[in-house]
Amino acid sequence: MRKKLPDLLFLGAILILLTAGLVRTLFFPKEINTYENRYANQMPALTAESYLDGSFQQGVDDALSDQVNFSSYYKKAYNLTRTASLRLLLEPLLRRWPDRYFTFQGSRIFGGDYVTYWTRPLSSMTDALDERAANYNEVFARLPDTEFCLYYIEKDTDIDFETGEKTLAYEYLRDRLDLPPERTARFAVDSFDVFADRFYRTDHHWNHRGSYEGYLELLSLLGVEDEPLVPLEEVTLPGRFSGSKAPEGMWETVSMYRFDFPAMEVTVNGAPADGYGNQELFWSGQGWTPTYGDIYGGDMGEVILSGGKSGGGSVLLIGESFDNAVLRLLASHFDTLYSVDLRYYSAYMGEEFRLSDYLAAHGIDRVLLIGNIDYFVSDDFRLEG
Numbered sequence: 001m002r003k004k005l006p007d008l009l010f011l012g013a014i015l016i017l018l019t020a021g022l023v024r025t026l027f028f029p030k031e032i033n034t035y036e037n038r039y040a041n042q043m044p045a046l047t048a049e050s051y052l053d054g055s056f057q058q059g060v061d062d063a064l065s066d067q068v069n070f071s072s073y074y075k076k077a078y079n080l081t082r083t084a085s086l087r088l089l090l091e092p093l094l095r096r097w098p099d100r101y102f103t104f105q106g107s108r109i110f111g112g113d114y115v116t117y118w119t120r121p122l123s124s125m126t127d128a129l130d131e132r133a134a135n136y137n138e139v140f141a142r143l144p145d146t147e148f149c150l151y152y153i154e155k156d157t158d159i160d161f162e163t164g165e166k167t168l169a170y171e172y173l174r175d176r177l178d179l180p181p182e183r184t185a186r187f188a189v190d191s192f193d194v195f196a197d198r199f200y201r202t203d204h205h206w207n208h209r210g211s212y213e214g215y216l217e218l219l220s221l222l223g224v225e226d227e228p229l230v231p232l233e234e235v236t237l238p239g240r241f242s243g244s245k246a247p248e249g250m251w252e253t254v255s256m257y258r259f260d261f262p263a264m265e266v267t268v269n270g271a272p273a274d275g276y277g278n279q280e281l282f283w284s285g286q287g288w289t290p291t292y293g294d295i296y297g298g299d300m301g302e303v304i305l306s307g308g309k310s311g312g313g314s315v316l317l318i319g320e321s322f323d324n325a326v327l328r329l330l331a332s333h334f335d336t337l338y339s340v341d342l343r344y345y346s347a348y349m350g351e352e353f354r355l356s357d358y359l360a361a362h363g364i365d366r367v368l369l370i371g372n373i374d375y376f377v378s379d380d381f382r383l384e385g
Contacts, residue, residue, distance in 0.1 A: 099192075101162060107247050111192055114201050115245040116156040120373065122167045128377035129169065133176035136369070139383045140178050143356060146365055148179060149221050153206070153214065153322050153372040154189040155199065161192040169373055185221045187214050201252040203243020205292045208234070208256045211325035218326065222315065222368065224333045231257035237282055239289045254290045258283045262332055267304040269348040276303055276327065296325040301348030303339040305331035314363065318342065318355075319370040320381070338362060343380045355383055 029042050044056055095112070102109045108116045140148055152170040159166045170186045177184065187210070189195050198210030206214065216228055235258055240251035256279065266273045277297035281287045287294070297303070299321050305328065312334040317323055320341060331337035338358075345353040359365070375381050 099162065104247060107245065110156075110161050111196055113250070113252075114192075114196060114199075115243075115247075115250065116161070117204070117245070118157070119160045120157045120167060120169075122169055122172060125167075125169055125373070125377055126172065129173050130176065132376050132382070133173060135382055137176075137178045139355065143359070146359060146367055148183065149366070149368045150174075150177065150179060150184045151214075151218060151221060151368060151370040152184075152186040152376065153370070154187055155204065155206075155372050156189070156195060157373055159189055159191075159195075161195070164191065166190070169376075173376060183221070185217055187217065200241070200243050200254075200292075202241070202246035202250050203292055204245055205243075205322060206325065207254075208325075211296075211322075212257060212329075214322075215326045215329045218330060218368070218370075219333065222330075222366065224312075226309070226312075226333050229259050229261070229329055229332055232260060233258050235283050237287065237290050238285065241290050243292070254295075256282065256295060259329070261328055262308055264308055264328070264331060265306045267302075267306075269301050276305065277324070279328070293321070293324065297327065299324070299341050299344060300339075301341060301345040303327060304336065305339075306336045308332040308334050308337065310335060313366070314338065315366040315368060316340065316359070316362075316364045317368045317370055318381070318383075319368070320372075320375050322372060322375075323370050336362075338364065342382075353384075 046056055098112050100110075101116070108118060110116045136148075136150075150173075152173065154166075154170065157167070158169060174184050187206070189198070198206055198213065200207050205211075212231065219226070219228055234255055236253060236255045241254040242249075242251050258279075266276050268276060278287060278294055279296065282290060282295055293299070308331040314336040315330070315334055316338040317327070317330070318340050320343070323339065327337065327339055340353060340358070342353060355367075359367070371381065
């Protein structure tokens with residue numbers, strides 16, 4: 001009996017955990033899977049159709065996986081162990097051929113530890129780029145008193161690092177726009193060395209060096225003649241960062257520049273805010289495990305930064321997450337900088353975005369269209385025609 005007692009206690013503990021997980025799944029389900037940053041699967045409704053096609057059984061399995069106590073910890077431990085083992089096996093190949101692509105857990109690795117997206121052939125994007133050029137040209141013609149500028153941010157999708165061949169998507173779009181040449185520019189990635197210096201290893205965004213270079217180029221594109229803000233120091237943050245492209249268990253350290261920003265009033269999604277982003281917190285070492293959005297500010301429908309420079313006029317940026325890192329820098333040169341993300345504007349602001357109405361309401365006569373290839377081919381960023 002004594003020998004069986006530990007086994008019975010262990011079995012009892014397992015049954016209690018499973019019962020608690022089942023009760024939670026049925027009656028007190030959690031809404032968010034914080035480990036995978038998504039909505040947690042809920043117990044599905046039972047119907048004859050869902051049972052016969054197997055979707056009910058799969059839904060129950062998914063719900064239990066998300067809701068049972070400690071399931072996320074088991075999943076995380078498994079993923080970390082699997083990643084470490086596979087990386088150990090892959091390491092000799094990465095060292096021997098650093099200038100070749102390798103596939104690792106569904107991700108593409110180049111240069112040893114840079115997670116890269118697949119290069120996109122221009123032929124797969126021409127229809128979308130033609131449509132976007134036509135859309136922009138219609139808007140340009142309808143608003144002739146507005147100065148439009150376009151800034152295209154190249155990244156790993158724009159170049160094959162093995163061959164050095166580029167897709168030339170920026171050139172294709174530029175040649176179809178009714179804009180003077182001096183009103184378009186690109187953030188150029190012409191080699192892997194450039195990419196490795198200006199982008200994160202595990203995330204799709206540009207790093208502090210890349211975004212600062214972009215800021216300098218944008219000052220020239222927008223015709224700003226002020227002296228740029230100069231970094232006071234480079235700060236390496238504590239903790240490890242795992243970006244949007246990384247398989248579980250791939251990490252990197254994150255550095256950032258510290259600036260002496262002028263005081264500005266901030267409005268986020270129509271309401272006054274204490275600030276945008278958390279750069280000061282991270283500079284001072286008070287931040288948490290960093291992410292790009294935590295440092296520079298998340299994707300919002302509308303951000304307004306006022307008071308950067310008296311007499312600097314105003315400008316509207318219509319962009320996506322890449323511009324988050326340069327908003328405060330650029331705002332330092334304008335009376336007011338407006339930033340709109342068309343993916344979220346209507347949800348946060350409660351109304352559809354109409355460019356002509358917005359420009360008239362705020363007295364804006366300069367507009368910057370800024371983004372990477374995803375921005376220029378996605379219907380989410382189409383301007384009204």
